[in-house]
Amino acid sequence: MWRASLDRLATKEALRYRNINVGVGACALCSEVEETVDHLFFGCRVACGVWDAIGSWxxxxRFFVFSFSDVLHAIDDLPYTNKKKEILRGIIAIACWQIWKARNEKVFNGLDINVVHIVSDVKSLAYLWFKSRHKGGSIAWRNWCMFDFPLM
Structure with missing residues (x-):
């Protein structure tokens, strides 16, 4: 997250800026516009599908963000408890990691990208993250999937 917020990820735009030949500079996920950090995580239709599904879950x-600083401010402005905001920040970090991982799978291994698969990975990794950090007991997977538990 900190590298992305500083625009220090090896996107096609960043590599071209460093005179590295990457061929076509289009986004690896949608092939519609140039692949920048902000587009990859917040403007790409694949990323938008991920954010819509996570927001619904x-x-x-729904909030509209265009950069990493926007997403952090959007969380701060929500009328939720600090605990729920912390959980949402963790889910956002995991979602960004999964989007970046999916992008790399597409670029380096030619695998097809599936929004449902990305979201299911986010849910399961966020569940494991939350269970390892939560000190007040455990949460059932079913409650996690419904995002409904008494801590929030």
């Missing part, structure tokens, strides 16, 4: 109002 977490029962948060």
């Amino acid at each position: 977490c029962k948060v109002p």
